[in-house]
Amino acid sequence: MRLTVMIGTVLTALLTAAILLTACSSPAYDSPEQKSGEESPESAGTVEPDCGGDSLTDTEPSEPDLSKLEYRITWVNYATDEAKLIENCLNQAGMFSSIRPHYPVFRFMTRAELESFTEEYSGLFSFDHSFNGEFTPFSEIQAEYGEDYFTENLLVIAYVIAPSGSFRYGVRDYAFDGECLLMNICRTNDPENYTDDMAGWFVILELKKSEFGSCPMFDAIRVD
Numbered sequence: 001m002r003l004t005v006m007i008g009t010v011l012t013a014l015l016t017a018a019i020l021l022t023a024c025s026s027p028a029y030d031s032p033e034q035k036s037g038e039e040s041p042e043s044a045g046t047v048e049p050d051c052g053g054d055s056l057t058d059t060e061p062s063e064p065d066l067s068k069l070e071y072r073i074t075w076v077n078y079a080t081d082e083a084k085l086i087e088n089c090l091n092q093a094g095m096f097s098s099i100r101p102h103y104p105v106f107r108f109m110t111r112a113e114l115e116s117f118t119e120e121y122s123g124l125f126s127f128d129h130s131f132n133g134e135f136t137p138f139s140e141i142q143a144e145y146g147e148d149y150f151t152e153n154l155l156v157i158a159y160v161i162a163p164s165g166s167f168r169y170g171v172r173d174y175a176f177d178g179e180c181l182l183m184n185i186c187r188t189n190d191p192e193n194y195t196d197d198m199a200g201w202f203v204i205l206e207l208k209k210s211e212f213g214s215c216p217m218f219d220a221i222r223v224d
Contacts, residue, residue: 064176064211071171071183071205074138075131078161078198079124085159091219103185103203103220108155109213111147118142125200138202154213156205158183158220166194169201172223180217181207186224 079085086095089104096102108114118127118139127138145155160169172186185203203220 064208066174066176069174069205069207071203072141073169074135074141074202074204075126075129075165076138076159076200076202077126077129078200079121079159081124082161084124089159091217094219101222103158103160103222105156105158105183105218105220107218108150108157109209110150111145114142114145114155141204152209154207154209156181156207156212156218158185158203158205160185160201160203160220160222162199162201164194165197165199166191167199169203171203179215180219181212181215182218183220184223185220186222 085104086092088106089095090107091102091105094102095104106117108117125138127142130137162169166189167187168189169185170188172184175182175184183203183205
């Protein structure tokens with residue numbers, strides 16, 4: 001009887017250890033090309049692109065140089081209708097496919113597409129707000145992207161949801177595997193005191209159509 005109990009105890013311990021090892025494991029990215037943001041903390045590992053969606057164009061892109069990718073940040077307030085955002089975003093299929101939070105991503109190939117987006121979401125976001133003068137309002141940023149810009153370029157915007165207006169965010173790095181451009185987004189500050197208001201930010205990427213015009217998938221994920 002005592003031997004049976006001892007065997008059962010050992011088996012239980014081994015099973016528990018196996019479950020813990022599985023839960024602590026994280027996906028690995030084989031050969032990422034990355035760019036680290038100047039204001040972002042040091043990388044804590046890489047994240048494999050986890051995107052969803054259909055092919056968007058038929059033109060083959062040239063080989064991209066991720067070291068040249070830059071981003072802009074602007075405050076747009078917290079969107080209460082998250083379902084509408086997820087319904088219309090590019091990475092809808094992958095929004096719930098990972099234990100890491102995904103952020104809705106939108107792509108704009110023309111000025112008309114950008115104007116249509118801002119018109120549709122004007123009641124959901126605060127496009128004209130400067131957030132105490134700290135950030136340029138999105139309406140002013142949008143005005144910079146005219147027809148000439150979209151001749152050779154496109155825009156990708158990720159909407160980052162924040163549990164406090166005191167937190168700031170940036171792109172820690174990028175990963176591209178030929179099928180998906182992934183933004184690894186992290187928090188860039190750690191205030192001792194912070195507000196309890198929800199907030200929302202746009203992370204804006206300017207990309208060349210020759211490099212990413214036919215990229216079938218885009219995604220943004222939190223890595224901190």
